[in-house]
Amino acid sequence: MEHTYYRDTRIEVDLDAIEHNITQFRRILPVETKILAAVKADAYGHGAVTVSLAAISAGASHLGVAFVDEGIQLREAQIRAPVLVFGYIPPHAIEAALSFNLTFTVFDLNHVRQIEQVAQRLRKTAKVHLKVDTGMGRLGIAPSEVISFINQVNNLKWVELEGIYTHFATADDENSDYFDHQLHLFEEILQQLDELGIEIPLRHAANSAGALRMKQKWCNLVRIGISMYGFQDVSNPDVKLKRALSLKSSITQLKCLPKGSGISYGKTYTTSTDEWIATIPIGYGDGLPRHLSNKGTALVGGTRVPIVGRVCMDQVMLRVNKAMPVAVHDEVVWIGKQGAEEITADEIAEQIDTIHYEIVTRLGSRVPRLYFQNGQLVSTRNALHSEEGNKR
Ligand SMILES: Cc1ncc(COP(=O)(O)O)c(C=O)c1O
Known part of the structure; x- marks a missing residue:
């Protein structure tokens, strides 16, 4: 495809x-x-x-x-x-x-x-x-x-x-x-x-x-x-729901910044030692809440890693551990599972004092949607340009 x-x-x-x-x-x-x-x-x-x-x-x-x-x-x-x-x-x-x-x-x-x-x-x-x-x-x-x-x-x-x-x-x-x-x-x-x-x-x-x-x-x-969409807010012994949505990115840049380096707008985070910082192409313009600045986490290599500095409009930084097997282009999961770990929209909602409804609903139209059935990609939706546009 x-x-x-x-x-x-x-x-x-x-x-x-x-x-x-x-x-x-x-x-x-x-x-x-x-x-x-x-x-x-x-x-x-x-x-x-x-x-x-x-x-x-x-x-x-x-x-x-x-x-x-x-x-x-x-x-x-x-x-x-x-x-x-x-x-x-x-x-x-x-x-x-x-x-x-x-x-x-x-x-x-x-x-x-x-x-x-x-x-x-x-x-x-x-x-x-x-x-x-x-x-x-x-x-x-x-x-x-x-x-x-x-x-x-x-x-x-x-x-x-x-x-x-x-x-x-x-x-x-x-x-x-x-x-x-x-x-x-x-x-x-x-x-x-x-x-x-x-x-x-x-x-x-x-x-x-x-x-x-x-x-x-x-x-x-x-x-x-x-x-x-898979969220169950009232228990019912006869109902077991499955989450339908995952939000994923991949690492754009990975670099070791020396102790004392500032990260992102306002320099709200400063490295306390030599730190490996991964830059990820997602921001509040996509619906990743800015309130997750210095607070949220993502999954990289099956491990939770923290957001450092402010969430920008299109990008955000994570602090990764270089002892982890991590490389540019590696998958980053914001909502969903990676290995044995999972981050849910409910968890994010709790971190920023809102509800899971808002976390998924605010995900912006400029993020492409990929639809899977039986584990296979069956269609995609990109609100920014049509399939025709892609072929030109
Ligand atoms: C009138 C009405 N009915 C049904 C729903 C669906 O509610 P829920 O997402 O809690 O199932 C909504 C959503 O808020 C609504 O406004």
Whole structure:
């Protein structure tokens, strides 16, 4: 296969892990429960198009994105599965959302009326999911407003209420009191709809952690994000997930700097003796957090080595031990396994006081993605230039 990237830093995505993780959920969920794969934010940094295809082939029926542009990206890749846009679709984006068959999230009647007007003009029914705020305090209408909202939406000719949903604020907390409270509020609404004979085909609440708790008997769809990528924040004896993403580079330069040498901007690190310093072509411009300056580690030759000095935009330095068998071009692992050692996104998150979601999601578009199946490289993605560009 021809190279479609020329960098020594890359993200490797194991598509078998994505498929395995979806299959794990398929196994624990009732057969009638559908799986929506959350592929917003470029599939949490893993690459939206290829991950969507892998998720669909493993049994996901729906996809979820945050914005219309993310939905269009999927449609332009010929992906035809239903795509729910979790976020607000502003008036200027309604026509695009309809043209690309994206499903709306709604929580404001004026917005629904705007959707109706555009849908009528285009002669195209708009599918919408009503968002209920049961305690996340983000998007959604109050539970008390649901019935009247639905009645008004059901009077519209070009808007079809296909779904109703809510989002949990604390599904991954050990203490499930607030989760139970939100779930109870939502199930009360669904029960009320049943009693009133109001049928809404898709009812959903659970994200990954919620689905791992498996309590929502009134729902028939789950929205799986972080666990599809292999992160398990709630234990479930029947589920064992696999990490899909590794971040790797290789050594660009290796040199011995004498005692007292400064390393990187601001000279925040000075060698305390003769030290072997490896320069690596990755920086905060790729999503390697600058907060890892003088703090983070990488794997080289199966051993952990420290970042020294500040992380630059495109490069960073590691202190290696020359007693190690280390050479220019050797592999450096930032996230993933090397030999018996592993650095996880969770570990990095803890070092800089954030969450694993942010660590993988911030990995930049200029890092090429390499996709593996059965241990073989099956495709690459380079957002900087096309395959055609490479051949010129
Ligand atoms: C509305 C909605 N549903 C589902 C998800 C997926 O959540 P998770 O990645 O925790 O599974 C998200 C992500 O934050 C979301 O915003």
